[in-house]
Amino acid sequence: MNNARSLLAITFLAPIIAAGGIPCGRASWWIAPALAEDAPLVDFPPAEGKPPPPVKTPPRYESSGEDTDILDYMGPTMRKSQKRAPPPPRTLTVVYKLVYGGKLGYVWPDGTQQVFEQWKSYADDAYKLVTMTNQRLADGMNYESTTKPLSSPGFDPVDIPLLYMPGDYDFALSDAEVNNLRKFILDGGTVLFNAARGRDEFTRAVAREMRKVFPTKPFMKLPPDHPIYNTRYRVNQVMALANGVQTSQPPEVYSIDIGTRAAVILVPLGLSASWCGVPYQEGGKHVVGESAQLLGVNIVAYVLGNTEYGRFLGQEFPIFTGHTREGDVFRFALARYRGSWDIYPALQNSLLQGLAVKTGIGVDYSPIVVDLADPRIGEFPLIFMTGHYDFELSDQEIANLRDYLNRGGMLLASAATGLKPFTTAFKRELARVFPDNTMVKLPPTHQVFSHGWIRIDQVEYTPPALRDDPLLAYPEFQGLFIDGRIAVLFTHYDLMTGVNREPNSYSKGLTPDDALNTVVDIITYSLSH
Numbered sequence: 001m002n003n004a005r006s007l008l009a010i011t012f013l014a015p016i017i018a019a020g021g022i023p024c025g026r027a028s029w030w031i032a033p034a035l036a037e038d039a040p041l042v043d044f045p046p047a048e049g050k051p052p053p054p055v056k057t058p059p060r061y062e063s064s065g066e067d068t069d070i071l072d073y074m075g076p077t078m079r080k081s082q083k084r085a086p087p088p089p090r091t092l093t094v095v096y097k098l099v100y101g102g103k104l105g106y107v108w109p110d111g112t113q114q115v116f117e118q119w120k121s122y123a124d125d126a127y128k129l130v131t132m133t134n135q136r137l138a139d140g141m142n143y144e145s146t147t148k149p150l151s152s153p154g155f156d157p158v159d160i161p162l163l164y165m166p167g168d169y170d171f172a173l174s175d176a177e178v179n180n181l182r183k184f185i186l187d188g189g190t191v192l193f194n195a196a197r198g199r200d201e202f203t204r205a206v207a208r209e210m211r212k213v214f215p216t217k218p219f220m221k222l223p224p225d226h227p228i229y230n231t232r233y234r235v236n237q238v239m240a241l242a243n244g245v246q247t248s249q250p251p252e253v254y255s256i257d258i259g260t261r262a263a264v265i266l267v268p269l270g271l272s273a274s275w276c277g278v279p280y281q282e283g284g285k286h287v288v289g290e291s292a293q294l295l296g297v298n299i300v301a302y303v304l305g306n307t308e309y310g311r312f313l314g315q316e317f318p319i320f321t322g323h324t325r326e327g328d329v330f331r332f333a334l335a336r337y338r339g340s341w342d343i344y345p346a347l348q349n350s351l352l353q354g355l356a357v358k359t360g361i362g363v364d365y366s367p368i369v370v371d372l373a374d375p376r377i378g379e380f381p382l383i384f385m386t387g388h389y390d391f392e393l394s395d396q397e398i399a400n401l402r403d404y405l406n407r408g409g410m411l412l413a414s415a416a417t418g419l420k421p422f423t424t425a426f427k428r429e430l431a432r433v434f435p436d437n438t439m440v441k442l443p444p445t446h447q448v449f450s451h452g453w454i455r456i457d458q459v460e461y462t463p464p465a466l467r468d469d470p471l472l473a474y475p476e477f478q479g480l481f482i483d484g485r486i487a488v489l490f491t492h493y494d495l496m497t498g499v500n501r502e503p504n505s506y507s508k509g510l511t512p513d514d515a516l517n518t519v520v521d522i523i524t525y526s527l528s529h
Contacts, residue, residue, distance in 0.1 A: 039105035046116045095145035097126040098165040121196040122272035157189030166196040188310025190303045196272040198285025203268045219254040227506035231301040238291035305505040317346035320365035329362035333380040339391030354516045372397040388416035405487040414495035418508025423492040444474035453524035465508040
């Protein structure tokens with residue numbers, strides 16, 4: 001499946017007719033001779049399980065005349081010489097479990113009728129999630145969760161970075177709920193959807209309702225090297241249970257991105273039963289055991305590590321619409337294609353300001369976007385290209401890019417956050433442009449690094465990049481040559497996050513100063529060659 005052009009693909013299973021599970025937390029139910037009119041019937045039992053028979057009223061006893069008053073004298077205060085316990089960890093609420101939907105009804109095989117609240121599913125799963133996070137992160141914080149109706153105003157990602165919405169059944173968002181989610185996400189917050197017992201109808205509803213929130217942003221399947229799988233633990237495989245069969249498989253998580261941040265996270269296999277430590281629903285689809293817990297902790301750690309980056313993306317960036325001056329100035333041209341091409345807000349401001357300050361070259365701050373299929377790309381001697389997911393170029397884009405490069409143009413491309421799918425796709429598509437040419441690795445002493453405005457020697461990489469390769473110390477670039485001239489420069493490390501000075505904790509690339517110096521050097525080299 002081409003992730004860059006496809007919505008979330010869901011496997012539809014046959015209807016599940018299974019008995020209810022064991023509740024996680026206190027159930028909310030009552031038995032009535034007839035279901036309430038406002039509780040539509042569902043054909044899958046609630047996660048809280050079948051209600052127990054009524055409890056008999058305990059006998060009442062007369063209280064004794066024993067005195068139970070509280071003593072006024074509390075005893076001696078602690079002396080300064082006494083050992084004191086360390087201060088408790090700082091308590092911080094980071095998760096709202098969302099209240100949504102209404103009441104649903106289910107009729108058990110023995111005729112017992114049950115009405116339950118749709119949003120609860122496993123009542124304590126959010127509490128269990130933050131408890132696991134506290135135990136495994138052990139970062140001096142005491143994270144907590146609480147509940148809040150999705151329709152209520154006041155979701156501020158500065159205070160609560162994560163909204164959690166599990167479920168088993170179809171649902172529809174109201175206009176107020178759509179607006180709340182959109183504002184929260186654009187302001188820097190993250191929403192986690194989990195099909196609590198792997199129900200496809202809930203996953204389909206998430207995909208459908210999120211199109212109301214972001215009509216042009218599809219869910220994308222996260223690649224194996226995404227930070228969510230590597231934030232705290234490396235989760236390469238999970239144990240999955242479907243229809244009673246347990247298998248080991250790669251984790252399956254989807255996201256809608258703002259910038260390169262996974263802002264809406266969807267896990268279609270159930271996590272709640274494992275978090276709560278209760279039996280799995282027969283006929284459900286679950287991530288089971290330790291792997292579900294590690295994945296949950298990774299998601300929370302990812303969100304906590306991205307709060308500053310989310311707020312950065314949520315601000316308003318100045319956009320220059322005029323011209324700095326008439327005449328010969330450098331213009332930043334960003335390539336547009338069917339993929340994640342537009343992920344750095346106001347990148348041209350950061351890049352061009354750095355170029356002007358360091359070199360004195362005249363620049364035009366107006367943002368310029370060029371389609372790779374547009375013959376007018378020939379107006380720009382250097383074109384920038386970036387992205388972080390798989391993509392495929394059209395035949396027209398391939399032919400036009402080939403003509404542009406043969407006529408003397410230059411393409412500078414980098415993999416956003418250092419994710420591998422873009423690198424794989426870029427090399428594949430470039431092989432279509434020049435089947436007989438291949439990229440070669442440039443040595444650190446190549447003139448592109450030594451004959452530009454700034455001599456580039458050793459450079460510094462971000463901690464995520466160094467975690468994969470502690471020996472990184474020089475620019476890592478590959479070049480494609482045409483008649484001895486560099487026509488394409490590519491790095492599989494992140495270049496533009498540093499140039500744009502984005503506080504992305506998960507970027508695998510150059511640090512800001514070295515990223516800007518490298519790009520300035522490449523620009524001046526291209527202008528002089």
